[in-house]
Amino acid sequence: MPSPARPLRKLGFLTIGLFDPADPGRGHESTLEIIELGERLGFDSAWVRHRHLQYGISSPVAVLAAASQRTRRIGLGTAVIPLGWENPLRLAEDLATVDILSGGRLNPGVSVGPPTHYEQVGKALYPDTADAEDFGYERVRRLLDFVRGASASGFSGVEGFEAFSDVVQPQSPGLGRRMWYGGGSLGSARWAGEHGMNFLTSSVVKAGDGDGPLDFAEIQLSHVREFRAHHPDGEAARVSQGLVVIPTDSASPAQRARYEEYAAKRLPRTAAPQGPARLLFAPDLVGTSAEIAERLHAHAAFREVDEVAFALPFSFEHEDYVQILTDMATVLGPALGWRPAS
Template sequence: MTAIRSLSFLTPGNYPDDDPYAGLEATLRLFEFGEREGFDGGWIRQRHLEHGVSSAAVFLAAASQRTTRIELGTAVIPIGYENPFRLAEDLTTVDVLARGRLQPGFSTGMPHADLLGDLVHDGDWRSYDLSYGRIGRLIDNLRGDHLGGPDTVIHSPGNVQRPRLQPRSPGLLDRIWYGGGSLRSVRWAAEHGLNLLTGNIVQGEGGDDFVTAQLALIAEYRRRLPPGRPGRVALGRVVVPLDGADAATRERYRRYAASRRERTLKPQGERRILFAPDLVGTAEEIVERLRADRAVAAVSELRLELPYEFDERDYAQILRDVRTLIAPELGWWPAEDVR
């Protein structure tokens, strides 16, 4: 088994409808907590029309000022709602504020398109490229090439300069991720030099076994990478240890896992979506299951996918139990500067 060298967490950033500040502030505190505990990265979901973070860039700009070391990731920004140039400006601004710690991840498409498409886009958005080409345009913008011809300049107070995307953050291009769940998507990510996020949902294209399908995605991604491109692969699992929880919380965790078990028993829908079982149990039980997981054994980066609708204390307990009882058994230790 490959030792885990990077440990991060992914959180939805929940908040109550009548008090969004409380939930967003709690999520910022979770990023601070994760950094203190030695985690290597904190990732935020981007969710539209829900009680969660609807602008990952805005949230991570705030998180960049509350942390100093951990990577700050988005998993994932649906590109269909974004303007590739304006989003590029937002991301480079966050990366500058974070001193080069941003890890932006993307997906294609537009969840809730029937409700939001006309609000976001002018004209017939159904004819727009809201898929890989739109991510490609974003990447091209991040390259920061000058706009116009060699003699094109813009005038601003006290300055005359050749126009290009500002601010500049050249290293960001090496930290772009794609959330791939199908062979087609991982091929595209690899061929364009993006890093790969693969979580607890994949498309069952060659059978009904989740781990077999995920291993095939990882292998295909690595096979398609351009020469000299290392290609990071971060694998996500829902991990909920019981050790540090009280009796009532343990029972709630078990009910949560039971409510989601049915979807893991067979492929779902026309696209044959496969779901990984949640890892809910004692630390010893979870370590045993992770060691037996062939997909986990194939990567060195593990991302804890925190459940929706848990509270701040639950998340802190889960992170602490994983950090102290589980991750060291997989070969991971906190950053050297964390004591």
């Protein structure tokens, strides 16, 4: 078994937080309970996905505000907020507020690009400017500036009985260093590095236009190296990898069969780039912790990161997530050299 170049320092997990539209409260409560469990198991971070006009978490900042009051130590992240749906100034206020409430534990991850199904939703989202909105990196730059204390107004001072600030309030020290960009291309990796962000790389990358053989791990490795080559912190710049990982050490036979069926249905999409964007997907990792650790140690990109936020599979039951997280923290994590937080 090859040894990783970097020992695993931080173990996190990512959940999509699904719910039944007839009873959305139960799904949200399940997500909060999973985050609480993660803290008890010693995970370093818990991340939530963002889903608009779907039966998932549409407001991760609000969910993490609730989680901040039910936990004390675990880092709380978004992976990722699609900025095409957001006003950067207002989002900066929300992020800073939750960071203050959490005691400085928020890790906001963001991405750019037009909202999904923009042709159908654009007029509802931007009724007067749908055709003029810019969904590029400028949106991230504005958010970073506001979070880091850049002026947001030409006025500050006292007016009557009210005091006004020209920068976002509250200001949360350190939040600017905990901003993450979720990217799957060389260009996004480079941009994130140049702007001093942290980098989230997941189970999806862009294959590019080359005609040669495609190796997911090697493509992802090139993104990690591109990011660090352009980041002020160089090799110390933070990268978190988010593959789908399903350990089965304590799973029942029925659970193992369900997990293997889930991964098998998703495997065909990993054989070739998908769609006009040529997205390349990594296979889901299902098996015992020893088997998964061996595959990760052989993964070129994993060997150059020391943080992970393993993605939980979609549409499983709450009890399944309890089993998967417990195995991650008690068996897989230690097999990767990780120690739970006290």
